[in-house]
Amino acid sequence: MTVDISVLIGGEAGQGIQTIGLLMARTCHRAGLYVMVINDFESRIRGGHSFIQLRISDRPVHGPTRKLHMVVALDERTYGLHQPELTEGGLVLISKDHADTMAQHHRYKMVDFGGVAKKAGSSILANTVAAGTSLALLGAPFDLFENILKSTFNQVEEKRLAQNIQAAQYGYTAAEDETFKWSWPWAVTSPKGRLVDGAQAVAFGALAGDCRFSAFYPMSPATGIIQHLVDMAQTVPLVIEQAEDEIAAVNMVIGAAFAGVRAMTATSGGGFSLMSEGLGLAAITETPIVIVNAQRPGPATGLPTRTAQADLQFVIHASQDEFPRFVFAPGTPFEAFSVTARAFELSERFQVPAIILMDQYLNDSLFVAEESFEAPETVTSYTAADDLENPVGYRRYAFTDSGISPRALPCKGPALVKVCSDEHDEEGHITEDADTRDAMVAKRFAKVAAMRKEIRPPEVIHAGSDILLVSWGSMRGAMEEAVNQLRADDINCGGVHVVDLWPFPDTALSEILEKVTQFFVVEQNQSAQLGQLIRQQTGCQYTDAVLKYNGRPMSAGEITDAIKTKLR
Amino acid sequence: MLSTNDYHSDYPNHWCPGCGNFGILDAMKSALAGLGLSPEKILIVSGIGQAAKTPHFLQCNCFHSLHGRALPIATGAKIANHHMTVLVSTGDGDCYGEGGNHFMHAIRRNIDVTVLAHNNGVYGLTKGQASPTSMEGMQTKMQPGGVIVGAFNPLAVALSLGAGFVARGFSGEGDQLSNLIQAGIRHRGFALIDILQPCVSFNRVNTHKWYKDRVVPIEENHNETDLIAALRLALGTDDRIPTGIYHRMESPSYTDRIDKLKDKPLTDHRYRPELLKALLND
Ligand SMILES: Cc1ncc(C[n+]2csc(CCOP(=O)(O)OP(=O)(O)O)c2C)c(N)n1
Ligand code: SF4
Numbered sequence: 126m127t128v129d130i131s132v133l134i135g136g137e138a139g140q141g142i143q144t145i146g147l148l149m150a151r152t153c154h155r156a157g158l159y160v161m162v163i164n165d166f167e168s169r170i171r172g173g174h175s176f177i178q179l180r181i182s183d184r185p186v187h188g189p190t191r192k193l194h195m196v197v198a199l200d201e202r203t204y205g206l207h208q209p210e211l212t213e214g215g216l217v218l219i220s221k222d223h224a225d226t227m228a229q230h231h232r233y234k235m236v237d238f239g240g241v242a243k244k245a246g247s248s249i250l251a252n253t254v255a256a257g258t259s260l261a262l263l264g265a266p267f268d269l270f271e272n273i274l275k276s277t278f279n280q281v282e283e284k285r286l287a288q289n290i291q292a293a294q295y296g297y298t299a300a301e302d303e304t305f306k307w308s309w310p311w312a313v314t315s316p317k318g319r320l321v322d323g324a325q326a327v328a329f330g331a332l333a334g335d336c337r338f339s340a341f342y343p344m345s346p347a348t349g350i351i352q353h354l355v356d357m358a359q360t361v362p363l364v365i366e367q368a369e370d371e372i373a374a375v376n377m378v379i380g381a382a383f384a385g386v387r388a389m390t391a392t393s394g395g396g397f398s399l400m401s402e403g404l405g406l407a408a409i410t411e412t413p414i415v416i417v418n419a420q421r422p423g424p425a426t427g428l429p430t431r432t433a434q435a436d437l438q439f440v441i442h443a444s445q446d447e448f449p450r451f452v453f454a455p456g457t458p459f460e461a462f463s464v465t466a467r468a469f470e471l472s473e474r475f476q477v478p479a480i481i482l483m484d485q486y487l488n489d490s491l492f493v494a495e496e497s498f499e500a501p502e503t504v505t506s507y508t509a510a511d512d513l514e515n516p517v518g519y520r521r522y523a524f525t526d527s528g529i530s531p532r533a534l535p536c537k538g539p540a541l542v543k544v545c546s547d548e549h550d551e552e553g554h555i556t557e558d559a560d561t562r563d564a565m566v567a568k569r570f571a572k573v574a575a576m577r578k579e580i581r582p583p584e585v586i587h588a589g590s591d592i593l594l595v596s597w598g599s600m601r602g603a604m605e606e607a608v609n610q611l612r613a614d615d616i617n618c619g620g621v622h623v624v625d626l627w628p629f630p631d632t633a634l635s636e637i638l639e640k641v642t643q644f645f646v647v648e649q650n651q652s653a654q655l656g657q658l659i660r661q662q663t664g665c666q667y668t669d670a671v672l673k674y675n676g677r678p679m680s681a682g683e684i685t686d687a688i689k690t691k692l693r
Numbered sequence: 694m695l696s697t698n699d700y701h702s703d704y705p706n707h708w709c710p711g712c713g714n715f716g717i718l719d720a721m722k723s724a725l726a727g728l729g730l731s732p733e734k735i736l737i738v739s740g741i742g743q744a745a746k747t748p749h750f751l752q753c754n755c756f757h758s759l760h761g762r763a764l765p766i767a768t769g770a771k772i773a774n775h776h777m778t779v780l781v782s783t784g785d786g787d788c789y790g791e792g793g794n795h796f797m798h799a800i801r802r803n804i805d806v807t808v809l810a811h812n813n814g815v816y817g818l819t820k821g822q823a824s825p826t827s828m829e830g831m832q833t834k835m836q837p838g839g840v841i842v843g844a845f846n847p848l849a850v851a852l853s854l855g856a857g858f859v860a861r862g863f864s865g866e867g868d869q870l871s872n873l874i875q876a877g878i879r880h881r882g883f884a885l886i887d888i889l890q891p892c893v894s895f896n897r898v899n900t901h902k903w904y905k906d907r908v909v910p911i912e913e914n915h916n917e918t919d920l921i922a923a924l925r926l927a928l929g930t931d932d933r934i935p936t937g938i939y940h941r942m943e944s945p946s947y948t949d950r951i952d953k954l955k956d957k958p959l960t961d962h963r964y965r966p967e968l969l970k971a972l973l974n975d
Contacts, residue, residue, distance in 0.1 A: 332973065333973070338772060338773055362953060362962040363953075366772065372762065373764075373765040378769060379758075382769075382773075383756055384736075384771075500973055501966065502966055535736045535754035536734055536735070536777040536778075539733050541752060541755075543749070545757040546741070546759055554704050555746070
């Protein structure tokens with residue numbers, strides 16, 4: 126049998142819905158199921174409406190769905206808002222206090238989560254009760270959940286663990302006289318991969334890229350990346366500093382990189398705007414840095430806790446004048462990990478800035494990653510510390526065929542390193558000489574040919590199809606699922622996913638796109654930014670675009686519906 | 694023994710003849726030679742402006758960065774390799790205007806850098822607009838009716854933020870300035886030396902003579918550890934401008950407070966995959 130169940134847990138901010146989702150996700154994962162958790166929360170600490178959506182399947186899942194099978198409503202509002210999304214036969218769990226005012230269009234089950242929790246020792250345990258009842262209805266064996274509680278609470282005192290297990294038991298008991306239409310026999314196998322969110326994957330990638338310094342200024346949804354770095358930094362030579370603003374953050378990172386350590390910062394669009402001048406400084410001084418832009422809708426403050434893919438054109442062009450840079454947009458946590466490690470490596474090797482585009486959806490959602498996250502055995506150093514032939518005559522910007530000059534570090538040997546944000550000569554001194562200016566621009570751009578070779582071609586699924594869906598960044602999962610749904614409906618459709626975005630993979634993409642009769646871009650912005658870029662760089666015109674920019678992640682179903690309408 | 698010649702740079706200097714920057718440059722060379730700090734041991738970070746061009750005119754490692762951003766660059770560099778001696782060459786606009794926020798927070802961090810703020814009371818490089826330290830009433834082409842706001846007082850601000858080394862020098866008093874720079878570099882922690890500097894091209898108020906008539910060395914009996922006495926000097930009660938060390942009190946610098954940096958600088962660590970294995974497979 127196939128399992129593909131979607132559970133929504135909703136309530137006010139501060140009610141602990143995340144805990145419920147996490148406990149359930151861990152239990153499913155431990156059983157060997159695939160699971161993903163999407164966080165939908167408002168930019169507030171208390172009140173309002175937040176929810177998390179859990180998708181549980183026996184096959185890999187990489188995107189949200191619209192259909193719900195179970196709603197766990199910690200408040201009335203959750204029921205009101207989400208009951209239209211319930212599939213027929215769906216079940217609502219709702220706490221007793223809210224039951225009387227509730228319309229009864231669906232099967233619903235009242236569980237006094239708070240009251241039951243008090244019996245177990247404290248009303249704080251309501252989350253464990255709710256998770257217990259939900260898991261019981263899904264058919265999860267109790268001992269599985271018990272083990273998850275044990276591993277979750279193993280750090281705290283025994284009393285709390287015992288109370289949680291008691292609460293879980295009461296939760297299970299509460300489910301006894303109720304059935305869930307889609308419950309399935311749980312055949313517990315070994316867990317698939319690991320549960321990880323995009324933010325943590327970026328932090329892992331930074332460690333694997335030998336990041337030694339990070340400076341940041343808090344901004345949703347980027348903060349999670351730094352939080353994960355901080356949590357892991359104890360045992361590694363990594364210093365993290367909260368800067369006074371994003372301008373300081375990026376410049377500290379540049380200073381540290383100049384002195385000889387790999388360094389990065391993470392921010393969202395507003396902070397990236399403030400970092401733009403610094404990005405140019407990294408470029409003209411040829412200092413390697415990594416900047417993560419975890420996108421959210423804008424302009425200005427926009428929707429702080431929601432998702433978007435609307436900064437692609439911005440980051441490709443950010444900062445005045447022109448200079449080479451790398452831009453990547455991973456589509457899964459594993460891609461986020463490997464791309465981040467690569468960004469450090471490539472930025473260092475080519476002495477150019479590298480930008481990673483994440484977004485709230487990929488950053489904050491939990492996915493099962495089946496790939497293993499391996500740190501490389503060695504990390505190459507591209508700096509010239511001891512092997513300079515003539516350190517006294519050292520010129521930081523010496524002209525070379527590759528455009529890459531030997532990079533000595535300050536105060537590490539007899540070579541004097543001079544870097545300069547004014548246009549400069551080979552020694553790093555200010556110059557206004559026209560020929561030198563030409564030569565320096567040419568030098569910086571000479572790197573692009575070799576940078577292009579490092580750009581990995583877009584991945585294609587179902588090559589040879591008549592129609593292609595084209596996505597970038599976090600839309601990968603939804604796009605690929607949509608392709609499969611369309612194929613199931615006899616539409617000869619394939620998919621292309623672009624991760625390495627700049628230097629733009631024009632040759633690879635033209636080869637793919639010229640073969641199809643129609644292609645559609647799938648993006649979370651208003652103007653089809655990748656579509657425009659494809660047209661600009663390859664001359665290929667997208668047939669149409671499936672776009673969404675309300676801050677909520679796009680599901681496969683939405684893409685499928687839109688494509689069917691467009692094909693009609 | 695190092696001499697000032699060891700810092701000589703052939704790079705052509707286009708400061709205006711008579712500019713106070715020359716005195717500051719000479720004092721820097723003699724201070725560095727006096728401390729026996731050879732060029733490869735020092736990093737000078739600068740922002741943008743006439744003052745910020747200084748590191749091109751002497752032998753050193755140099756990061757000539759963005760307008761206002763010298764301090765965060767210096768902070769990052771110092772954290773990466775705290776064995777470097779880091780100086781910051783900056784102007785009053787660069788440090789107190791565009792970089793004002795960084796100035797405050799670098800002091801809070803007590804990052805071990807020595808800031809030489811070439812304070813000419815005007816924007817030199819952009820040809821004579823008022824700066825944060827321009828005196829009220831000073832006329833410029835951009836402020837033809839005279840500056841209508843009060844001047845920024847860098848020493849009082851630095852003191853009230855808890856800066857551990859606060860001094861004032863004058864570009865026309867080379868020996869004293871050289872001593873101040875040496876003391877600033879020796880100070881472990883953030884050191885501000887605000888250096889009064891005539892701009893012969895754009896500042897017609899604070900001329901060399903104007904300063905000469907006002908600067909007086911701080912009295913011998915001034916207690917450098919007395920913050921309130923230092924603040925009183927910085928706020929001033931009469932026309933005189935005291936030069937010398939207003940305040941000196943050491944406390945652990947930013948990099949001293951990070952345990953990880955006790956052994957060796959971040960730059961000197963090897964990449965160790967075995968440390969990551971546990972973290973990545975947790
Ligand atoms: C972001 C930015 N804004 C403005 C400028 C233009 N600019 C260059 S130097 C300067 C002021 C210089 O004044 P100051 O720092 O006092 O140094 P001085 O030239 O007087 O030594 C300005 C406004 C710039 N380079 N960058
Ligand atoms: S403009 Fe003023 S500060 Fe700049 S070099 Fe000339 S005199 Fe010196």
